[in-house]
Amino acid sequence: MASLSLVGTSLLGFFGSLTSILKAPLALNTSAIIATSHTKSALLPLTFKPFPLGSIRPAGWLRNELRLMSDGLAGHEHDFYKYVAHSVWLGGDQDYSGLNEAFPYWFNGLVALAYGLDDERLKQQVTTSLQTVFDNQQEDGWLGPEKTTRDRNLWARFPFFLGLIQLAEADSAWTQPVVEKLHVFMRLMDRMMKDNYTGYNPPNDNCSPGNCGSDWGRVRMQDGMITLQWLYEHHPANQSRLLLDNMRYLHEGGLNWESWYTEEVYMGRLFDKDFNVVNPHGTYDDPNFPFEHGVNVGQGLKAAAVVRRWNHNATLVQTAMNGVNWTMRYHGSASGSILADERLVGLSPYSGSELCTTVETMYSLSYLYQALGTNYYADRAELAAFNALPAAMTPDHWAHQYMSQPNQPYAKHLDKTPFYNTNAWGATFGLEPNYPCCTVNHPQGWPKFLSSSWVRVGRSGVAHVLLSPSSINTTILNSPVTIVCNTAYPFLDHLSYTITTTKPITLYVRVPQWAGPTYSDTTITVNNTSPSSVNPNTETGLHAISLCPGTTHISYNLPSSxxxxxxxxxxxxxxxxxxxxxxxxxHTNTSTLPKTPAGDSTYASDYAPAECRDYEFHNTxxxxxxxxxxxxxxxxxxxxxxxxxxxxxxxxxxxxxxxxxxxxxxxxxxxxxxxxxxxxxxxxxxxxxxxxxxxxxxxxxxxxxxxxxxxxxxxxxxxxxxxxxxxxxxxxxxxxxxxx
Structure with missing residues (x-):
């Protein structure tokens, strides 16, 4: 790992570095196109392949949690919440910003929830909404409500497409329609990118550096690249070269995280790295804001791994580690999220983590483990999932926080906000405290944790990597395999597995780093034989268990101190x-009808279901x-x-x-x-x-x-x-x- 020493750059040199990152891309080099032969993929493989959405079902407390989501706010936004029920994407006139991202955020999370739970009511919400969007695809292939070329911004397509590719894997009836619509769009995207990056980084986007509408898509380009890579690997449709070109355009025209997570730039920000000094940043001007915006950071943690698949740059493995390690060291909350309200801050215990940041961080860390196979990422995904996420939700999932603090003895309207850009209602629980983005984006948290909890290892292996109660039904070596895990983990230290297979397979269980370094008390028992100590791989943390055909019972004892x-x-x-x-x-609580984000008025009494309330918690x-x-x-x-x-x-x-x-x-x-x-x-x-x-x-x-x-x-x-x-x-x- 690179040294953490402070690089002595001048302020002029610092902003010069940022200018090189943020400047408009160079003219396209159409000759520099990667070969597209599918006899040898142009993409580096993931270390571990995820299973299709719906292969994994929740059990125990995790099933209860997803059911509470279905019965709560996430499962009912389609019924009443104006930014979903009356979204501009569905022919309505509602969105909370010109980015038109509310419906895509909601769709991305609800697909995972609906098909993770196998919930027919939620599936109906997904498919009826999607049919409306598909019916309104514009003649040139554009998907979305924007009616003029000038209004088009690629960003909101990225979370929408992440929902689409999940649906295509989960429901075979939608695979072909999704693939066809995506390919039509990608041909349009290719033309737009060749036309001076229209909708991505157009020359006429004359705004201040770091505060451009197009910056959202450029700094989040990895989320768009994931869909392109999925199409390339699974449904190229004779467009392999075009898909690779679009990956290149996203990268060349983007705000690239590998340029940010370097010693010169990240460690040259003139901030005091003394671990005992809080709020090391002070105030910065606009140019670096895209890289310091908390949700951008949560999404951007996976960027190096996504880009590495396309450009084969081996140094990006270390870049990914630097990104997570530096972010968590200087801006990480004890609960596993990122302290950013909404811009990155230091380690002050009253600084907050946005709920959007938490769920995006969870997704990035899960992706990093699948892509690179380093145990550290899975540990951090569990840390955020089991701490930061539930702390920000009421138990019934009808209300959430916008901003959660490590030291939070109350959650009430504050006399004066301690946050960078969050109002005095931001730490209360409600429908949409401070801003609506977390209302529509939070549903991806638990469902994507579930869908990332098992991975495929080689041709004959299955690994349980995000430990939790669940089951998986899949096919290994052309034969059916069923694995059920019953556990009260993370609350208790024991996991039980029942595996049924008709062919020899290998089951892998992940051993967290906190169980080391000797793992002497961490044991596996197969079919009531004597317990044996685990021997996890030093990089992945996976312990292998060879299984014969038939039904096998495994007891995994994972003591913690x-x-x-x-x-x-x-x-x-x-x-x-x-x-x-x-x-x-x-604490005691007081509640009101749901308030608007500014908190200066309430919605009408018939706007939301009766269960939907805003809460203040007052310490006693x-x-x-x-x-x-x-x-x-x-x-x-x-x-x-x-x-x-x-x-x-x-x-x-x-x-x-x-x-x-x-x-x-x-x-x-x-x-x-x-x-x-x-x-x-x-x-x-x-x-x-x-x-x-x-x-x-x-x-x-x-x-x-x-x-x-x-x-x-x-x-x-x-x-x-x-x-x-x-x-x-x-x-x-x-x-x-x-x-x-």
């Missing part, structure tokens, strides 16, 4: 396995605690007593099995802007108890909607010793005064 990981300002985050544990702050217990990590102890369910069936909903207060106890005390902790908890005190002299020592209970972060996750460290033994000495000194002073 408590970890205290350092965060900024002498704080720690507490983990066990993939779960972050936090101090739950008790103290939050200003420091803890002594030496006293951490687990108070969960013994493995022998563990059950796979969990309460429904599981991501709610008191439902999850297991908790961690720790000793702590209240400390003086200043507010920031008189609105949110600020930076905790740093230094032993500034951190002292102002209350008696208490035993505190930490619970899974995703279950505690009001919480403190980054807790200051205090040495209670030293504090008690100091208190005794101070008391003795006070008594001695009193004696002297009385004698005097």
């Amino acid at each position: 408590i970890r205290a990981e350092s965060r900024a300002n002498e704080t720690v985050a507490i983990y066990k396995g993939p779960l972050l544990y936090a101090l739950e702050v008790s 217990s103290a939050w200003n605690y420091a803890i002594d990590p030496s006293s951490l102890r687990y108070g969960g369910v013994a493995a022998a007593a563990a059950a796979d069936e969990l309460p429904n909903p599981i991501w709610t207060s008191g439902a999850a099995p297991g908790y961690i106890e720790v000793e702590g005390c209240k400390i003086n902790w200043d507010m920031y802007l008189n609105s949110v908890p600020g930076y905790p005190p740093v230094g032993k002299e500034k951190k002292y108890c102002i209350s008696e020592k208490e035993v505190l209970r930490l619970v899974p972060y995703g279950t505690a909607k009001t919480h403190m996750a980054e807790l200051p460290v205090i040495d209670l033994a030293r504090t008690e010793e100091r208190s005794v000495k101070e008391q003795e000194q006070e008594e001695e002073q009193e004696k002297e005064e009385s004698n005097g």
Whole structure:
């Protein structure tokens, strides 16, 4: 890995570097076209191939979660939400911006939810909507509501197309229509790109650098390239050369992440990399905004791996790792998301993660594991899924946050916002707090986690890579294979598999990095034989189990221990396995009819279903605690007593099995802007108890909607010793005064 040392670039040199990234593309070199022979694919293969949508079904708590989504906001936006039900894509007049992205975002997530659950009602929403869009495809092939060439912007097509290719794999009745419509569009896209990048980076897009409408598509070009690669590999339709050309146009005309994640540019931003210094960025001008926009970053984490498939540049493997590693080191939340509100910020515990950023980060990390096979990416995908995602949703999935904070003792209208570009309602739970994008984009989170949870390994292998309760039905070596995983993971440490196959196959289970380095207690038991220790591949984390024809039962024991990981300002985050544990702050709530994003008015009482409400959570217990990590102890369910069936909903207060106890005390902790908890005190002299020592209970972060996750460290033994000495000194002073 490249050194993390700060590159000493001048401010002039820094903006010069950015200018080279953001400048308009060079004239097209039509001779530089990659060969398109399908006897040898022009694309590098994925390390692990995903299974078609619908092959994997949820079980246990994950099935309950997807069902709550179906019964909640995600499953009913088509019925009432104006940006879906009356979308410009469907002949209506509604979208929240000129990008026309609301319907594509919704469609991308709902396809995965509908076919992951095999839910006929949701499938009907998908197909009736799609038929309307297809019926309105314009004569030249354009898909979307834009009526003039000047209004066309490629960006919103990218999430819509991601939904299309999922549908084409899940429903054979739609495969041919989807492929035909996409190919007609790709021929138009080819002509547009050759015509001075029309709809992508046109010369007449005269706006300030970093703030162009076209920048959204250019910085998110990898999402469009995925669809082109899917067509090339599965349905080229004698257009292989054209598809490869379009990949090249996207890259040459794009804002490319491999130019951003370099020592010179990323490490030359003149920001202090001292891990204890929060908010290292300060304020920047516009040119680098596309690369610092949180959702862009979440989407862009996969860019290097997507581009590498096309251009075969081996250095992009390291670029991908740099992108994730640097982002999470300098801007990562303890819950696995990215701190950006909405532009990247440092590690201040009151900074937030946008829900859109979380689900896009999950998708990127899942893709990175499939593309590159590095265990780190799967670990981080689970971290975001099991912590950041559920924390931002109410248990019934009818309300969500726009912005979630690591230290969030309440979720209410703030007197003054601490965020870069999020209003005072952004951390409340509701239909569309602050901005509508997360309302339509959040449904992709759990469904795409499910569809990425199993992968194909070679010709005869199946791997469980994002651990969770689920089943898969597929064909290996032309024979049917069924695998069922029952588990309460991540809450408990045991997974049970039942595999039925008619031919010898290999089952792989992923062993997370936190279970290492020796893995001596992590065991596999096959058909009640003696347990054997795992021996995972050092890169992929996969442990192989050879299976004979018939039915096999496997027990996977994956014990976890408590970890205290350092965060900024002498704080720690507490983990066990993939779960972050936090101090739950008790609260009461108030609710209203759904409000508009600005929060200045409510919708009519008949606009949304009665279940759809906006909530503020007001704390009723103290939050200003420091803890002594030496006293951490687990108070969960013994493995022998563990059950796979969990309460429904599981991501709610008191439902999850297991908790961690720790000793702590209240400390003086200043507010920031008189609105949110600020930076905790740093230094032993500034951190002292102002209350008696208490035993505190930490619970899974995703279950505690009001919480403190980054807790200051205090040495209670030293504090008690100091208190005794101070008391003795006070008594001695009193004696002297009385004698005097």
